[in-house]
Amino acid sequence: MTGLRYVYAVCHPLGAPLQAELTGVAGDPPRLLTHHGLIAVVSHVPERDFAEQPLRAHLEDLDWLTETARAHQGVIDALTVVTTPLPLRLGTVFRDDSGVRVMMEAREDDFRHTLDRLEGRVEWGVKVYVESEPEETGEPAEKAASGRDYLRQRRRYVRAHEDLWQQAEEFASRLHAVLSSHAEDSRLHAPQNATLSGISGQNVLNAAYLVSRHESEEFVELVDRTKDDVPGLRVELTGPWAAYSFAGEETGEGDTT
């Protein structure tokens, strides 16, 4: 038995082949493992990197993690083009094919249920950033003539700042309401840290929307139209993603567990 089995996703049998040159985690092309009419998409990965100890160590290495995350996402992306995959969390590894089959058998009902729920749907990510601080109205340039002038300037600056944040909040919740009404489900994620994303501006809305494929074009246009609504705010759209944010739980409405 050479190597371990890294599982990316579970899906229905593919209607079209995956792109031929696709490579996955550890450079291994993803393979399709069929069990009871469902498919697990797996790569053969070496024990030296994916056994418990090395995997644990690798996860702390951001270079390795980045590469692996991109490879994982690359396979999920390719699957999303041809089917509706249930993406598994990064680092789901089994000893051999039969380990994967046992897992599929145990979770078969869940998988079918979730696949039915997500069939033909994709996830769109929408983020709102506060792009810039308000112009400082020449604060440093024009020297305050007196203490009172200084305070007045300062107050103007602080007020402009607060206004922008309030505007951002209102804009974000309005946008979220509109987009939610055009989506089947939605999730609010924690705002991203600018340092990790490497993107300028303060992230005030980080949301995911579950949208059917045939309504996606409309959804994208809807987001596009809001883009320039408020100066100083930036709307960013990502996707289509596999329905990562909606694969885990049953439903967003009536979270009563």
Add this chain to the structure above:
Amino acid sequence: MTTMASRLPEPYAQGSSANLADILERVLDKGIVIAGDIRINLLDIELLTVKLRLIVASVDKAKEMGIDWWEDDPALSSGARRKELARENSELRERLAQLESGSAQREPQRSQRSQKSPKSQKES
């Protein structure tokens, strides 16, 4: 254009240009959780994301100072770790050179102290 079958609009900020935070957010935090044969506790991944956030938070300062945390943080980048070692090495060499030249001038003091030091036994 996009693949016909899916009738999807052009991807937005996907593929290689997708921001790393977007990808990590999904592949680590979302998706279906299954305990594989190789047990990396979920806690580990949660801890990892927390850790990433902490690292990220703590380098805000560094970023302000114009340091590219991503490339240069030795805790995060193996390339940076090598660079860090090289830098530390040359720093140490520099300090050693300074110490050597300094100690040459302060020879008397040094020999006084070295009488008490056990190392001096080796030297003598």
